[in-house]
Amino acid sequence: MNYSEMSPAEVRQLIREEKITGQTSGMCAGYAQANLLILPREYAYDFLLFAQRNPKSCPVLEVGDVGSRATKFMAEGADIATDIPKYRVYENGVLTGEYTNIDKFWRDDFVYFLIGCSFSFEAELLEGGVPVRHIEENKNVPMFLTNIECERAGIFHGKMVVSMRPIPRDKVIKAVTVTASMPRVHGSPIHIGDPAAIGIKDISKPDFGDSVTVNEGEVPVFWCCGVTPQSAVMSAKPSIAISHAPGHMFITDVRNTLLKD
Amino acid sequence: MNYSEMSPAEVRQLIREEKITGQTSGMCAGYAQANLLILPREYAYDFLLFAQRNPKSCPVLEVGDVGSRATKFMAEGADIATDIPKYRVYENGVLTGEYTNIDKFWRDDFVYFLIGCSFSFEAELLEGGVPVRHIEENKNVPMFLTNIECERAGIFHGKMVVSMRPIPRDKVIKAVTVTASMPRVHGSPIHIGDPAAIGIKDISKPDFGDSVTVNEGEVPVFWCCGVTPQSAVMSAKPSIAISHAPGHMFITDVRNTLLKD
Numbered sequence: 001m002n003y004s005e006m007s008p009a010e011v012r013q014l015i016r017e018e019k020i021t022g023q024t025s026g027m028c029a030g031y032a033q034a035n036l037l038i039l040p041r042e043y044a045y046d047f048l049l050f051a052q053r054n055p056k057s058c059p060v061l062e063v064g065d066v067g068s069r070a071t072k073f074m075a076e077g078a079d080i081a082t083d084i085p086k087y088r089v090y091e092n093g094v095l096t097g098e099y100t101n102i103d104k105f106w107r108d109d110f111v112y113f114l115i116g117c118s119f120s121f122e123a124e125l126l127e128g129g130v131p132v133r134h135i136e137e138n139k140n141v142p143m144f145l146t147n148i149e150c151e152r153a154g155i156f157h158g159k160m161v162v163s164m165r166p167i168p169r170d171k172v173i174k175a176v177t178v179t180a181s182m183p184r185v186h187g188s189p190i191h192i193g194d195p196a197a198i199g200i201k202d203i204s205k206p207d208f209g210d211s212v213t214v215n216e217g218e219v220p221v222f223w224c225c226g227v228t229p230q231s232a233v234m235s236a237k238p239s240i241a242i243s244h245a246p247g248h249m250f251i252t253d254v255r256n257t258l259l260k261d
Numbered sequence: 262m263n264y265s266e267m268s269p270a271e272v273r274q275l276i277r278e279e280k281i282t283g284q285t286s287g288m289c290a291g292y293a294q295a296n297l298l299i300l301p302r303e304y305a306y307d308f309l310l311f312a313q314r315n316p317k318s319c320p321v322l323e324v325g326d327v328g329s330r331a332t333k334f335m336a337e338g339a340d341i342a343t344d345i346p347k348y349r350v351y352e353n354g355v356l357t358g359e360y361t362n363i364d365k366f367w368r369d370d371f372v373y374f375l376i377g378c379s380f381s382f383e384a385e386l387l388e389g390g391v392p393v394r395h396i397e398e399n400k401n402v403p404m405f406l407t408n409i410e411c412e413r414a415g416i417f418h419g420k421m422v423v424s425m426r427p428i429p430r431d432k433v434i435k436a437v438t439v440t441a442s443m444p445r446v447h448g449s450p451i452h453i454g455d456p457a458a459i460g461i462k463d464i465s466k467p468d469f470g471d472s473v474t475v476n477e478g479e480v481p482v483f484w485c486c487g488v489t490p491q492s493a494v495m496s497a498k499p500s501i502a503i504s505h506a507p508g509h510m511f512i513t514d515v516r517n518t519l520l521k522d
Contacts, residue, residue: 045305048310052309063313183444
């Protein structure tokens, strides 16, 4: 199956039927993908404010009305509780399980947040002649916890999570300009070159996702990542929170080009 | 006094001392100016969500912690309750008074929102060779209620408010490109050319601010405006809300160029 060429509605259907349960990098080229966080209403203001104060990590694409599982702006006919390949449930800040749908956990006071994902700009990187290693190697993107403290908002705080792509030295500027034009899916990189400068000890040992090859003459380039809310949930310890599993995203009906302004 | 060349801290001090009580267009060239909305905490989530769903009208620059009058990100040493030239108090959606400071109204459950203002990009328009009529005529910018419905969020809904600048036909494209690069202060225009198309009956009779001259060969260009929250407050009727008076803005310490990404 060439998921890259399929429509978002088709892929979401396969995900809903649990025929796709893996990571979504490279699927539905040109369409925005999104991170998920679901919280009870009592925590929703603090989290929305956390997103406002950390816009490069948490560019909010859509927030559901209280209790609603349907999306209004980012996709038609989608169900936020079934249309993601893998979910994570956190109780009191502790990951307690991974599930292919969260129907049985849904509550009337839940609010979902969809947050831009850097998978969205990978089609544009490829079009710009910038290679994307984890797509070449058919892996999930490597993600790392950094030592960069997010701006606190209410109960939410924690370290920033980043994704890494090794970029040939002569393509780094192109990688910056292509992604800078897409701020709603994390935009320009947060750091170029030195993993240690942002608290990453070993580039071959990601905290989330897979390790990828970094060739001679390639520079590790780091972008803000929508797994950051999971870091904030682990610190804030809300009674319950549900997220996507890193790399297992919600695929929207919205073309990346429509998110450019 | 040439307020255009003064620092934001100096101008805010004059405002605090009530030596400046008029509109702030053209002051502190190159620094971002901001709209204000203050609400009790019980309404804060609905409003922050309204801003997220109407980002061109309500680009949020900073949200205060509950009860805090100090700004942390946009200015140093500022007091949100005294450093704006003129405030408006709304009770149950009705404008009940204008004040030069709101010290006596402040409550421990108040949350302030600072929202980008199109005055911010006027210095850039002038540098780009685009004339700004209300600055030439030493007036407030003309603002209009449109027939464009905002996206609802909780109790907040209402019509979009826009600012209008008459632009010579051969400068319209420059006006678009200059402002498009500054999305956090409303960005590109929402409409060019036909006031009736967005529900404006008489271009010489603004709903807020002053009327300005529109010369032969000039096109009215409309930008989203941070007075939109006041339209939403009039519709939503929260028990109390406090805003700036249209055109009487909070002047930040942050240069416009820093808001470009």
